[in-house]
Amino acid sequence: MSQTSPASKNITSVSQETRVFEPNGEFSTAAHISSLTQYRRLYNESIRDPEKFWAKQAEQELIWFKPWKKVLQWKVPDAKWFVGGKLNVSHNCLDRHLSTPLANKAAIIWEGEPASPGKPGEERVLTFKQLHREVCLFANVLKRNGARKGDRVLIYLPMVPEAAVAMLACARIGAVHSVVFGGFSAQSVADRIADCGAKLVITADGGFRRGATIQLKKNVDDALVLKDASGKRLAESIERVIVLRRASNDIHIEEGRDVWWHRELEYVDANCPAAHMDSEDPLFILYTSGSTGKPKGIFHTTAGFLLGAKLTSRLVFDLKPDDLYWCTADVGWVTGHSYVVYGPLANGATSLMYEGAPNFPEPDRFWRIVEKYGVTILYTAPTAIRAFMKWGVEWPKKHNLTSLRLLGTVGEPINPEAWMWYHEVIGGGRCPIVDTWWQTETGVIMITPLPGATPTKPGSATLPFFGVVPEVVDDQGKPVPTNSGGKLVIRKPWPSMLRGVWGDPQRFREVYWSEIKGSYFTGDGCRRDKDGYFWIVGRIDDVLNVAGHRIGTAEIESALVSNPNVAEAAVVGRPDELKGQALVAFVTLKTGVKAHPQLREELRQHVAKEIGPVAKPDDIRFAESLPKTRSGKIMRRLLKQIAAGDEIKGDTTTLEDFGVLARLTQGEE
Numbered sequence: 261m262s263q264t265s266p267a268s269k270n271i272t273s274v275s276q277e278t279r280v281f282e283p284n285g286e287f288s289t290a291a292h293i294s295s296l297t298q299y300r301r302l303y304n305e306s307i308r309d310p311e312k313f314w315a316k317q318a319e320q321e322l323i324w325f326k327p328w329k330k331v332l333q334w335k336v337p338d339a340k341w342f343v344g345g346k347l348n349v350s351h352n353c354l355d356r357h358l359s360t361p362l363a364n365k366a367a368i369i370w371e372g373e374p375a376s377p378g379k380p381g382e383e384r385v386l387t388f389k390q391l392h393r394e395v396c397l398f399a400n401v402l403k404r405n406g407a408r409k410g411d412r413v414l415i416y417l418p419m420v421p422e423a424a425v426a427m428l429a430c431a432r433i434g435a436v437h438s439v440v441f442g443g444f445s446a447q448s449v450a451d452r453i454a455d456c457g458a459k460l461v462i463t464a465d466g467g468f469r470r471g472a473t474i475q476l477k478k479n480v481d482d483a484l485v486l487k488d489a490s491g492k493r494l495a496e497s498i499e500r501v502i503v504l505r506r507a508s509n510d511i512h513i514e515e516g517r518d519v520w521w522h523r524e525l526e527y528v529d530a531n532c533p534a535a536h537m538d539s540e541d542p543l544f545i546l547y548t549s550g551s552t553g554k555p556k557g558i559f560h561t562t563a564g565f566l567l568g569a570k571l572t573s574r575l576v577f578d579l580k581p582d583d584l585y586w587c588t589a590d591v592g593w594v595t596g597h598s599y600v601v602y603g604p605l606a607n608g609a610t611s612l613m614y615e616g617a618p619n620f621p622e623p624d625r626f627w628r629i630v631e632k633y634g635v636t637i638l639y640t641a642p643t644a645i646r647a648f649m650k651w652g653v654e655w656p657k658k659h660n661l662t663s664l665r666l667l668g669t670v671g672e673p674i675n676p677e678a679w680m681w682y683h684e685v686i687g688g689g690r691c692p693i694v695d696t697w698w699q700t701e702t703g704v705i706m707i708t709p710l711p712g713a714t715p716t717k718p719g720s721a722t723l724p725f726f727g728v729v730p731e732v733v734d735d736q737g738k739p740v741p742t743n744s745g746g747k748l749v750i751r752k753p754w755p756s757m758l759r760g761v762w763g764d765p766q767r768f769r770e771v772y773w774s775e776i777k778g779s780y781f782t783g784d785g786c787r788r789d790k791d792g793y794f795w796i797v798g799r800i801d802d803v804l805n806v807a808g809h810r811i812g813t814a815e816i817e818s819a820l821v822s823n824p825n826v827a828e829a830a831v832v833g834r835p836d837e838l839k840g841q842a843l844v845a846f847v848t849l850k851t852g853v854k855a856h857p858q859l860r861e862e863l864r865q866h867v868a869k870e871i872g873p874v875a876k877p878d879d880i881r882f883a884e885s886l887p888k889t890r891s892g893k894i895m896r897r898l899l900k901q902i903a904a905g906d907e908i909k910g911d912t913t914t915l916e917d918f919g920v921l922a923r924l925t926q927g928e929e
């Protein structure tokens with residue numbers, strides 16, 4: 261019965277990991293931050309007088325229309341950075357480069373999904389000048405269609421350059437974008453529109469994924485008619501839908517509501533001055549899962565976010581003028597915001613964007629792209645690395661990867677085995693690895709090596725970035741001893757921190773600022789070793805990290821119980837070799853409903869429809885009833901052990917029904 265899962269093996273090996281990789285000398289010499297001493301000196305400065313440090317950075321890094329009056333105004337949990345300053349994010353990403361030698365440099369190199377093996381995908385290159393023009397044109401399209409400063413605009417697009425154009429165009433006119441990942445359902449789109457009161461949707465007819473067409477416009481059509489329990493239309497705030505032609509699939513165009521992107525361009529010119537935005541004007545909202553059924557609209561503001569994105573991009577990825585930088589994240593996630601679009605472009609770097617999957621048409625897709633363009637910096641997720649390991653070294657070995665000089669990971673803890681494989685097979689043993697810890701809420705990278713300075717240890721995100729004060733604490737907020745586990749908190753405000761949960765200040769306080777008084781609570785468990793290195797263990801709330809995507813168990817549970825057959829559901833994570841965690845749902849059916857295999861598939865499809873394919877449970881186990889404490893709380897700890905196939909450990913005497921436990925462990929349905 262007892263079995264050790266691969267991931268729990270990793271956890272053990274993480275705590276026993278002793279290897280240290282010193283920065284590569286040649287790399288260090290040329291790096292922006294080139295020694296640990298230099299890092300420590302700057303870090304100490306940034307902590308001793310944060311306002312002085314950030315004021316200097318803001319002055320050096322950003323172009324301001326009007327200088328700020330006060331660096332920080334802070335009253336837990338509300339921060340205002342660079343108070344009174346005026347600037348524009350799209351101006352800082354585009355216009356500022358046009359009078360420099362970067363004007364005709366590639367801003368975005370885009371590779372489309374390939375049609376078949378051996379065939380390259382479509383290619384597009386947009387220079388800073390071209391991107392600027394596209395953004396200005398589309399910003400005028402937005403205005404023409406009623407978008408004004410402060411309006412919310414929902415973006416639901418595939419990974420095409422127009423996704424970046426749409427984001428930057430919103431920023432240009434001061435509209436607040438909320439990008440929804442193309443893998444989310446019509447219901448999710450409708451819920452997000454209802455929550456933020458969006459006025460416009462920008463979508464495409466369809467997108468390509470592994471040779472299939474994703475019906476984005478159809479999903480939007482469906483979303484726009486969905487109603488809430490009281491019969492009110494969820495998306496009633498929507499006045500316009502702008503549709504990009506991408507997949508040329510048949511779609512419905514609703515007269516008076518829907519317009520084609522390319523047609524609208526005929527009515528506008530490329531003259532669109534950048535709006536003077538306040539430092540604290542919202543830039544974007546991004547929905548992310550929490551421990552309740554409803555995703556939270558995390559919002560970020562203008563100056564602080566941009567400063568963080570720009571500075572971390574340059575220092576963590578050691579960006580140089582001739583780099584070709586590739587972050588594989590979709591713009592639907594925060595990584596795509598900070599490290600595909602805003603951070604690299606603000607630095608005048610070339611950002612590569614890829615539309616498709618890592619293994620379509622073949623498992624060497626990434627390596628083909630690295631070789632074809634001479635990618636120098638690659639930033640991806642541990643789950644992808646583990647998939648590549650499984651597909652075999654023959655795929656990367658087919659390609660010349662010597663252009664690579666730096667590798668990065670993000671999204672979940674990386675197991676030392678995957679770290680070593682990445683280092684040796686992809687990095688040829690010469691590329692530093694930056695394991696970057698951060699969250700949608702933090703906006704930008706918080707704990708990370710600086711590649712020319714920080715000795716790395718496989719599995720550790722190492723040390724805090726400038727101005728970041730993380731600590732590992734117990735339930736009372738007291739620092740725990742070296743090597744003991746605790747909660748990861750951030751003690752001091754930082755410029756790119758979230759400014760709140762859209763429309764719900766109380767939830768903002770409760771979720772992030774109530775757990776440990778006066779500190780920001782990350783929701784992650786962590787340990788700090790004798791060198792002060794941080795080892796993130798993973799979420800300690802009811803949030804799972806599946807293939808680098810954050811998914812709330814409560815969200816899936818509420819989707820499951822919305823199916824007429826289901827009485828009750830509990831969702832837990834099980835360690836998974838590829839995805840880090842897999843989703844296991846324990847489901848109690850309504851009286852009279854019989855458990856059968858088709859129902860299992862039906863429920864999985866139901867969750868895909870309610871939330872999106874990303875949230876589909878990997879495993880559904882029917883149970884007569886769920887194990888509960890006397891107060892009626894579902895015993896998740898127990899379900900986790902059952903899901904992982906572990907022996908039941910710990911005290912179970914609080915169980916309401918011992919029979920339930922026995923039946924579950926015997927695998928009865």
Ligand code: WT7
Nearest residue numbers: 670671672673695696697698699700796799810
């Ligand atoms: C959660 C945030 C940050 C962009 C992608 C995910 C986990 C993230 C690491 C890392 C260990 C990590 C944490 C965090 N996480 N990076 N390098 N090592 N864990 O953003 O969806 O907001 O998820 O991802 O659990 O809380 P997100």
